[in-house]
Structures are given as C-alpha cells and as structure tokens.
Amino acid sequence: MIDRQRVRIGRKFAQVSEGAKEIFLRDGFSGTSVDDIAAAARVSKATLYSYFADKRLMFEEAMQNERQRLEDAILFDIPADAAPTQAIPALTRQIAEWLVAPDSVRLYRVHVAEAARFPDVARNYHAALHKVLRDRLRERLDHWVARGELRIEDTTLAAEQLVRLAGAEIHDMATLDGGHAPDHDQIARIADSAAQLFLKAHGVSGRNEQSLGAAR
Missing domain, CATH: 1.10.10.60 (Homeodomain-like)
Structure with missing residues (x-):
C-alpha cells in the first residue's frame, strides 16, 4: 500500500x-x-x-x-440472455484478445519482473486480475448453472480453467516471443478450441449439442 x-x-x-x-x-x-x-x-x-x-x-x-x-474495465460484451453455446465462444475470444493486447502484456510483464521487489504490488495486481476475469466470468457461469444450461460443481475453478484455456500458448507467445503477438487466426483457433472443450466438459447433453450444431 x-x-x-x-x-x-x-x-x-x-x-x-x-x-x-x-x-x-x-x-x-x-x-x-x-x-x-x-x-x-x-x-x-x-x-x-x-x-x-x-x-x-x-x-x-x-x-x-x-x-x-483494470478493475474498472468491461472486458465481456455478451448479451445477458445469451445461451452458453453462443456466449462462451464469444467470451473465450474476448478473453484471448485481451490477454495478448499490448497494454495487457506490458502490465503483466512489469508485475512479473518486479514481483520480488514489490510483492504487495504484484499481489494486488493478481487480485485485480481475478476480479476482472475469473470473478466476472464466474457470475456468468452461475447464471447458466441456475438455468440448467451448464453442469458445474465449482464455478470459481471452472472460470479460472476457462481463462487458462483461452490463453493457452498465445499468452506465452505475446509475453515471451520477442513481442511478436499472435495473429487473429491463432487467437481464434485457441479461443474456439477452448470453448468447445469447456462445453463438452460442462454442457448439458442434447441441448448443447443441438445448439453447437446450429452455431456451426
């Protein structure tokens, strides 16, 4: 402080x-x-x-x-009444795009680099990331679980996992690969794969399969 x-x-x-x-x-x-x-x-x-x-x-x-x-930012732009089969692919793309955005990458890098020197600063940044990504995503998941559209026992853990899936590989590319950010196709491939994997794990059989087919 x-x-x-x-x-x-x-x-x-x-x-x-x-x-x-x-x-x-x-x-x-x-x-x-x-x-x-x-x-x-x-x-x-x-x-x-x-x-x-x-x-x-x-x-x-x-x-x-x-x-x-960061805490004041609105990262998710999804209609409140959207079904998870339509919303989650859009969410994973928005998460992935935010994770590799130049401003996000610079902020992440400096906190990692200075975590030992400024542990409280790094800890507070980590908490802010949880608030703006995991906690807000968890609220969406809770909503879909309550409506019977997803099956999830621990929505906090599931939200964290979805963020990690959406940033798989591309976050490391953006932060470690000499500043060469992944392109649109790479972001879309990772984000869409994350959404499909998540829905297969937590979707309600039948309903989500039909919706996924319609979305394609």
Missing part, C-alpha cells in the same frame, strides 16, 4: 503519474530513470520530487492507477 503521507497531490500530479506509468511499462522499474520520467511527464526533476519522495513511490502509484483502470 502506498504511504500517502509521502505523496503530495498537486496541480501536475496526474501529469507526473501518467509520465511515470508510460516509462515504467516500457522499461520496468530497474530500467527507468527519474530523468526519463521527468522527460515523459514534461516536468523538472524538482517537480517530480515535490510529489514523490523517491522512485519506488512513483512506481507504486503508477501501478495502483493501472490496477484501478
């Missing part, structure tokens, strides 16, 4: 925070200099230090702002 007694809010605070975020996401904590942040924020180093006592506080503030932006 950020020590607010060591952070001063002022007229250029948002400008400084945005500049810090831009450089930290590009270069990480160790690779970032205060000079770089000052240049990105278009302020002097004296102005930076008037808001933050040190670079660690700048990093913590920048990551907290990004975490809040």
Whole structure:
C-alpha cells in the first residue's frame, strides 16, 4: 500500500503519474530513470520530487492507477440472455484478445519482473486480475448453472480453467516471443478450441449439442 503521507497531490500530479506509468511499462522499474520520467511527464526533476519522495513511490502509484483502470474495465460484451453455446465462444475470444493486447502484456510483464521487489504490488495486481476475469466470468457461469444450461460443481475453478484455456500458448507467445503477438487466426483457433472443450466438459447433453450444431 502506498504511504500517502509521502505523496503530495498537486496541480501536475496526474501529469507526473501518467509520465511515470508510460516509462515504467516500457522499461520496468530497474530500467527507468527519474530523468526519463521527468522527460515523459514534461516536468523538472524538482517537480517530480515535490510529489514523490523517491522512485519506488512513483512506481507504486503508477501501478495502483493501472490496477484501478483494470478493475474498472468491461472486458465481456455478451448479451445477458445469451445461451452458453453462443456466449462462451464469444467470451473465450474476448478473453484471448485481451490477454495478448499490448497494454495487457506490458502490465503483466512489469508485475512479473518486479514481483520480488514489490510483492504487495504484484499481489494486488493478481487480485485485480481475478476480479476482472475469473470473478466476472464466474457470475456468468452461475447464471447458466441456475438455468440448467451448464453442469458445474465449482464455478470459481471452472472460470479460472476457462481463462487458462483461452490463453493457452498465445499468452506465452505475446509475453515471451520477442513481442511478436499472435495473429487473429491463432487467437481464434485457441479461443474456439477452448470453448468447445469447456462445453463438452460442462454442457448439458442434447441441448448443447443441438445448439453447437446450429452455431456451426
């Protein structure tokens, strides 16, 4: 948690925070200099230090702002009354596309790189990911289970598994393969396979088979 007694809010605070975020996401904590942040924020180093006592506080503030932006995001755009056989393939594509988006990849990389140095920051980011992906997906699964359209004993675990399936291979490609993001066809192949596997495991026989056939 950020020590607010060591952070001063002022007229250029948002400008400084945005500049810090831009450089930290590009270069990480160790690779970032205060000079770089000052240049990105278009302020002097004296102005930076008037808001933050040190670079660690700048990093913590920048990551907290990004975490809040993540929690406020709407990742799933699916009609509330959609059947799982139509909704889950769309959900897995949306999850996969978000996981490999440049902003998502940069945020993930910097938290992994700095987890040992900033364990609380990494822990809070992990919790935010659960909130925006797993927990919101679990709400959808609970709805379909209540309607008798899916059979799932543990919807929290199932939601986590669906996220992992949707990001299989392509997430590693985006984060580890020299910045070469998977293309649309690769994303679609993985996401559609994830949806089919999930529906085979948790779908209600008969009803879902007919719906899947119609969807094709």
